[in-house]
Amino acid sequence: MSHIAFIGLGNMGAPMAQNLLKAGHTLTVFDLQQAAIDKAVAAGARAAASAAAALTGAEVVISMLPASQHVESLYLGEQGLIARIAPGTLVIDCSTISPASARKVADAAAARGLDMIDAPVSGGVGGAVAGTLTFIVGGQAQALDRARPLLAQMGKNIFHAGGSGAGQTAKICNNMLLGILMAGTAEALALGVANGLDPAVLSDIMSKSSGRNWAIELYNPFPGVMPNVPAANGYAGGFGVDLMLKDLGLAAEAAMSTRASIPLGEMARNLYSMHSQHGAGGLDFSSILQLVQKR
Ligand code: NAD
Numbered sequence: 212m213s214h215i216a217f218i219g220l221g222n223m224g225a226p227m228a229q230n231l232l233k234a235g236h237t238l239t240v241f242d243l244q245q246a247a248i249d250k251a252v253a254a255g256a257r258a259a260a261s262a263a264a265a266l267t268g269a270e271v272v273i274s275m276l277p278a279s280q281h282v283e284s285l286y287l288g289e290q291g292l293i294a295r296i297a298p299g300t301l302v303i304d305c306s307t308i309s310p311a312s313a314r315k316v317a318d319a320a321a322a323r324g325l326d327m328i329d330a331p332v333s334g335g336v337g338g339a340v341a342g343t344l345t346f347i348v349g350g351q352a353q354a355l356d357r358a359r360p361l362l363a364q365m366g367k368n369i370f371h372a373g374g375s376g377a378g379q380t381a382k383i384c385n386n387m388l389l390g391i392l393m394a395g396t397a398e399a400l401a402l403g404v405a406n407g408l409d410p411a412v413l414s415d416i417m418s419k420s421s422g423r424n425w426a427i428e429l430y431n432p433f434p435g436v437m438p439n440v441p442a443a444n445g446y447a448g449g450f451g452v453d454l455m456l457k458d459l460g461l462a463a464e465a466a467m468s469t470r471a472s473i474p475l476g477e478m479a480r481n482l483y484s485m486h487s488q489h490g491a492g493g494l495d496f497s498s499i500l501q502l503v504q505k506r
Pocket of ligand 1: 218219220221222223224241242243244247262275276277278281285305306307308332333334335336449450451454
């Protein structure tokens with residue numbers, strides 16, 4: 212069993228930390244939100260007063276933060292952890308960030324002789340709770356081998372995409388497709404309903420026809436079709452519109468840097484951007500349905 216410093220206890224980090232506690236590890240946790248720390252303490256974690264304080268005695272550091280700027284500031288900022296982490300500690304960042312940021316932090320870790328991997332996840336909050344996440348890893352194979360037993364306690368699929376940052380590149384490609392699929396699924400459902408169909412009947416039909424996809428089968432955006440998804444709960448929790456917008460922005464950056472064309476990814480980015488500007492940034496991304504729904 213390991214002693215783990217876990218930083219970032221949001222929609223994803225909180226259930227991931229709980230699964231590590233259930234597996235018997237000891238955790239010292241930190242988040243900017245006291246309520247998130249309190250919840251983890253109720254589940255058996257120890258609280259730290261700062262990210263740096265969480266490092267005491269930790270053999271592994273895991274972070275699950277919103278975006279590149281948060282990760283760079285946590286590891287490389289004024290109170291940056293990279294300069295404070297004890298030699299031999301394994302560092303795992305599970306946030307979805309730009310490949311360039313992931314490489315920058317990993318290079319600083321390597322310069323201090325620390326093993327670090329980028330290990331963004333797929334599978335949503337449901338996957339984080341159930342411990343069935345997919346980890347998409349970038350970094351040295353030997354660092355991944357050290358991390359594998361812990362990742363297996365939070366997920367069921369572990370892929371090695373390549374060197375540092377490669378996990379992020381693969382994750383960005385996946386999420387661009389997810390953003391497109393969710394927008395397309397919402398559009399198809401809204402069209403059917405506007406033309407008199409029952410969304411549950413149409414969902415059932417499309418789930419067993421060629422329009423089948425993850426959004427329609429497991430994360431239906433239409434309220435009332437499926438229990439236990441954000442659409443059943445006023446689009447609370449889940450994967451925020453602004454986080455999807457961030458990932459589509461990362462896809463646009465990756466496309467620009469290589470002159471790749473992503474016409475549908477750019478269209479999806481504009482749709483989520485409009486939706487966010489209408490005040491939906493904090494809702495789950497399946498609320499994109501509201502943008503195309505006939506009022
Ligand atoms: P979230 O906004 O719910 O949680 C982020 C947490 O990080 C918050 O509790 C916040 O207070 C904390 N935080 C921010 N800066 C901090 C700092 N400097 N120190 C300590 N805590 C800090 O986000 P989330 O939905 O949990 O997503 C986290 C990451 O996982 C994002 O990169 C997201 O793109 C990715 N992701 C999310 C999902 C999903 O379904 N929610 C799925 C896959 C990947």
